[in-house]
Amino acid sequence: MSRKKWIVLISAVFVAVAALAVVGVLWLWEPDTEAYPALAEVHQPPTEELLQEPEPPPPPTAYDMIQEIRMFLSLSSTMYCWDTAYDELKELPEEHLRELLDLPLYELWELFIPPPEPVIHTARLAFVGDAMCHIEQLNAARIEPGVYDFHYKFRYIAPYIRSADFAIANLETTLVHDRFRGWPLFRSPRALAEALLYAGFDYVTTGNNHSFDAGVEGVRSTIEILQDVGLGFTGTFLTPECRYIPTIVEVNGFTFALINVSMHHNDLCQGEYNFMMKIVYHDLVEQSQIDYEMIASAIARARALEPDFVIVLPHIGIEYYGTMNRAGGGHQWDTFDRNDTRWSNWMRTMHFFLESGADIVMNHHPHTLLPAEFVYITDPCGRVRRTFMAYSMANFVSAQRTQPRETSAVFYLDFKRVDDGPAEIVGASYVPIWVRQHDPTRAGLDFTILPVTETLRRVEAGYSADLRPQDIQRLREVHRDVTHMLSGAPIPLEYMDYEYPITRYRMREEFPGLPLWGTLPWR
16 A cells, blocks of 8 residues: 555544544533533523413414415516506405405405406498499599599598598499590590509499409409509409409408499490409399309308408399489480399399398499498308498499489498407498589589588588589588488488488398388389
8 A cells, every 4th residue: 555545544543533532522422501501501401381382373463364365466467557456455344354364375366356358340341332434524524635643532521531441442333544435335534543542442343233344454454454553353263263352441440342244234245254243134124043152152252251240242233223214314215113133133133142141242333322231141050140232323423424323431330359359340320422513613524422421511601612602502411311321310410410320220030032112212
């Protein structure tokens, strides 16, 4: 063994012996209790007083329990007012406070911490009828040969359109690059689409009886111009495959499926290109051969995408309905009565949209305003759905002057969802409008859309230089007629408002065949 190892071994033995010596001394040592009295107390055996159990602490006071509960409440991730908790707890008896302290923490939170405020999502959609472009409108909008400006038509109505979260109109014309003309084969310039976008519209429907006025190339150029301008559209299609793809738009978190169908198109020789539209009737005269399969399948495909609402925007019905019995009104071919099959088939088609799963039906084509109402539909499973139907939204802008074709309304539908719950239609309303043809401050014709109430209040304030006396009188008549049609009774001018609610409703079962409207205001 080396010297180094010997040294380590000897050191370890020495340390062990020293440790044993110290332990032995401490074990055998008797403390001098006289010199050190404190040591005597330590070595004395415990007395009976020390062996007794300590007295329990006093029970917590109500204040102590309240503070402990408030401390537990503060552990929640939900913000809770400290002072409010104290005000609520101090009113409780002590027994109740003890019960609260025994509850699991999550149950205590549920009792006292209010749930978070619900998140309410809302959306407003605006709908208008036919945006037309007759030759008189073209002439009024022409600045120089080939250059047009339609913006002035919408300067008064634009704020009402832009106030909605989404707005859609029926574009009852084609958009082309040259050879512009009006009725009967509409060919309108790009400037009309630009003006509609300026007015606040997000979409237009393009499927109507004038879609083929410029032929197949007109359908294509309309789509091309709308895409270039940035105005959404639905109703015409470039390929057969596009015809079967539903149009879905999202507005403030709500999803809407848009379906645009038409009764026919005027160019009857374009049969091989009928895939460019969704046509409701196979026959034009009696309109009795209804394509139920096309309607049901289109709505079913839209429903398969699970939108919040399915909106059908049909272009069907009897033109100028409501004017036939008025002197100077109507159309030379309109000899109509309630036994006319076109009437019954029109109503049957409108209600088939709802029965097939549509939630909203906003119709155009008759060019005259007709009632709108909520309809409660009972599904086969027994669920009652609240739907909305406008039978005709009339002309939004046109050169048609036969009363009441120059009157209409902007329709609003309001939607609401609470948190992640189901979306619902919470209300409908309208703003009466009138198309003015003459402006004394301008040369030529005008065709400006006027909000009726705002214009009448402007007249009351003395600002009526751009209105003739007969225009002011006509505005008062329009207010009477439109409110009569959509509100059920004329609203006196002293109670006029900028916007009126639509409250008419009925159960679908109440009228198994046709809705009963009574006498129309202008018949």
